[in-house]
Amino acid sequence: MHLTQLALEAPSRVQRVTGDDSLAERLMEMGLVPGAEVRLLRTSRLGSPIEVEVQGYRLCLRASDARRIEVG
Secondary structure (H helix, E strand, C coil): HHHHHHHCCCEEEEEEECCCCCHHHHHHHHHCCCCEEEEEEEEECCCEEEEEEEEEEEEEEHHHHHHHHEEE
C-alpha cells in the first residue's frame, strides 16, 4: 500500500521508499525512513498535495511523490 492510500488519521509505518535517486534520498532525509510512524492528515480536493505527520512534524507532499512511499 502507498502513503496516498491510507485512511485519514490511521497510523501506519513506512516500509520502504522506492527508487534510487535524489528524490528518494530527500524523502528519507525528511524522516520518511523504514519503521517511522506516519499518518495521513489531509488531502486536497484534487488529491494533491497531501499532508502527513511523521516523527512529530507535519509535511506536505505531492501525491506523485507520496506514491513512492510504501506503508504497512
